Amino acid sequence: MLPAYISHPDCLKHDMGKQHPECPDRIGAIHDMLLMKGLLDCMQTWEAPLATEPQLTQAHAALYVHTMAALSPADGHVQIDPDTSMNCHTWQAALRAAGAAVLATDLVVEGKAASAFCNVRPPGHHAGYREAGGFCFLNNVAVGIRHALGVHGLARVALIDFDVHHGNGSEDIFHDDPRVLMCSIFEDKLYPFSGNLARGPNMVNVGLPARSGGELLRAAVTDRWLPALEAFKPEMVFISAGFDGHREDDMGNLALLEADYAWITQRIVDVARRHAGGRIVSCLEGGYDLSSLARSAAAHVKVLIGADA
Numbered sequence: 070m071l072p073a074y075i076s077h078p079d080c081l082k083h084d085m086g087k088q089h090p091e092c093p094d095r096i097g098a099i100h101d102m103l104l105m106k107g108l109l110d111c112m113q114t115w116e117a118p119l120a121t122e123p124q125l126t127q128a129h130a131a132l133y134v135h136t137m138a139a140l141s142p143a144d145g146h147v148q149i150d151p152d153t154s155m156n157c158h159t160w161q162a163a164l165r166a167a168g169a170a171v172l173a174t175d176l177v178v179e180g181k182a183a184s185a186f187c188n189v190r191p192p193g194h195h196a197g198y199r200e201a202g203g204f205c206f207l208n209n210v211a212v213g214i215r216h217a218l219g220v221h222g223l224a225r226v227a228l229i230d231f232d233v234h235h236g237n238g239s240e241d242i243f244h245d246d247p248r249v250l251m252c253s254i255f256e257d258k259l260y261p262f263s264g265n266l267a268r269g270p271n272m273v274n275v276g277l278p279a280r281s282g283g284e285l286l287r288a289a290v291t292d293r294w295l296p297a298l299e300a301f302k303p304e305m306v307f308i309s310a311g312f313d314g315h316r317e318d319d320m321g322n323l324a325l326l327e328a329d330y331a332w333i334t335q336r337i338v339d340v341a342r343r344h345a346g347g348r349i350v351s352c353l354e355g356g357y358d359l360s361s362l363a364r365s366a367a368a369h370v371k372v373l374i375g376a377d378a
């Protein structure tokens with residue numbers, strides 16, 4: 070039972086402008102590195118389906134979904150916030166990215182894949198129940214989690230978010246849902262400037278000061294995340310996998326390395342094996358320096374799938 074790799078060519082068509090860091094090349098950089106490392110040889114490859122409206126409205130307001138779909142331009146760009154815009158392909162790409170999380174959930178829960186990695190964009194963790202922003206339109210991982218809870222009947226799911234930015238959209242969707250435990254690390258005093266005051270008892274938020282390296286990350290995971298995860302005993306684990314905390318990524322000011330992403334992934338795998346039958350779905354979030362993004366994602370996937378490559 071091979072782990073799953075899920076992506077779609079539509080995810081490359083969403084484009085927010087030539088200089089925008091959330092660029093289509095991110096997908097290819099990760100894909101090529103996984104290929105080069107031999108990791109894709111150890112995975113089953115799937116194309117992401119389009120998420121359906123009933124799936125999306127498990128995580129977003131129906132009016133929000135309709136409004137975003139209607140905003141989709143015939144040509145040019147529609148600005149959503151100063152950093153986030155839609156072209157004529159954005160909505161289709163967003164539906165694929167959310168659909169990837171749904172397919173990943175189905176494959177893993179139904180025992181057809183040991184775990185899954187979704188190499189998709191646009192990212193999702195800044196998209197709230199009724200709000201887009203921060204390069205995000207639909208909260209992919211949240212759509213997958215609500216699918217696991219609602220359709221597959223799981224009772225407890227953990228969401229791990231190690232992107233350099235706080236996943237304010239995910240917190241918005243899950244802060245009052247005790248079926249979900251969200252554990253996150255993020256850089257303090259960085260966009261979206263939230264997270265220090267957790268919005269619910271199911272939020273384990275750990276802000277790290279700028280320039281923090283792997284040592285502080287590992288302490289946060291060991292001292293804050295792992296006790297909460299052990300007590301919660303998740304039946305499945307989702308990951309918002311952002312790699313913009315890497316030392317070479319200018320989008321944030323943390324100093325993480327590939328070895329830190331491998332380490333944190335191993336801790337997540339250990340928790341999933343103890344409580345969740347190893348069930349993990351990981352969805353790409355940030356990571357904008359193409360070289361360190363590709364290397365970090367490969368380090369993450371290698372541990373996720375237990376590869377010797």
Ligand SMILES: [Zn+2]
Binds near residue numbers: 313
């Ligand atoms: Zn980020």
